[in-house]
Amino acid sequence: MTVNGHVLDSPALNVEPGDHVTVDGRPLPAPAPLKLWRYHKPKGRVTTHRDPQGRPTVFEALGxxxxxxxxxxxLDINTEGLLLLTTDGGLSRHMELPSTGWLRRYRVRAKGRVTQETLDKLQSGIKIKGIRYGPIEARIDRVQGANSWLTMGLREGKNREIKHVLExxxxxxxxLIRISYGPFPLGELKPGQYVEVKRRVIAEQLGTKTAEELGISKSHKRGGPKRPTPPA
Known part of the structure; x- marks a missing residue:
């Protein structure tokens, strides 16, 4: 392996962006450019690249x-709605942090009845079986037969949080349908469709400091699908 023409004699070397690295005389491929997509995850697909149980995955369905x-x-196998996809691990980790303060909003259909007064108490958080859940926004949209339709928003996203709290x-x-993740909406995407988010929009929503750390420029122009890509 060489870095900028110098053969390495130790594995302990920090490689900087812009360094020229070769392995067996061949340059390493350039990293994929940072991109982000809004994807409407259908029910029945798991959010993993490989599933030991052989269930269909989100990534198998992409074009x-x-x-x-x-x-x-x-999103678990039975949850539908907005799932953000990216080529960049740093962006993914940043967007998952509760410290971003981004609200994840869901439409929920649940069997049973609950009062708005009870839901309002969730704004102070709740502890269930030793697990503390943070503040949750919740409102009743309508009652339909045996079911109640709710809109709920949370910032932490613990495993199956909404199901545990409502149970x-x-x-x-x-x-359960996720309709937004921070500033990114599900919009009119149909199940299985996805559309790329403009780089300028990503930079604006992340803020100048974070965008610069991730190497995103508002003025950078690049092509991309203008219409949602249909299911594969």
Whole structure:
């Protein structure tokens, strides 16, 4: 291995952006450019590259034009809606941090009844079976037969948080749809569709400091799909 023409005699070397690295005389491939997509995850797909149980995955459903991507967080197999996909691990980790303060908003259908007064108490957080859940925004949208439709927003996203909290209140979730992640909406995407987020929009939403750390420029122009890509 060589770095900038010098043969390495020790593995302990920090490589900087812009360094020329070769292995067996061949240059390392350039990293994939930072990109972000909004994807409408259908119910019935797991958010993993390989599933030991052989269940269909989110990534298997993407078109051949897509590079290798990571998900920003996960949605379980029965949850639908917005899943953000990116080529950049640093961006994914940053967007998953609770410290970003980004609200993840969901539409929820649950069997049972609950009062708005009870839901309002969730704004102070709740402890269930030793697990502390942070503040949750929740409102009743409508009651339909045996089901209640709610809109809920949270910032932490612990594993199956909404299901556990509503079960504690006596409701059983039978449909869960994420409709936004911070400033990024599900919009009109149909299940299986995805659309690339403009680089300028990513930079604006992350803020100047974080965008610069990730190497994103508002003025950088690049092509990209203008319409949602249909399911593969």
């Amino acid at each position: 051949p034009e897509m590079p290798r991507v990571l998900s920003v967080g996960r 504690h209140l006596g409701l059983s979730v039978n449909r």
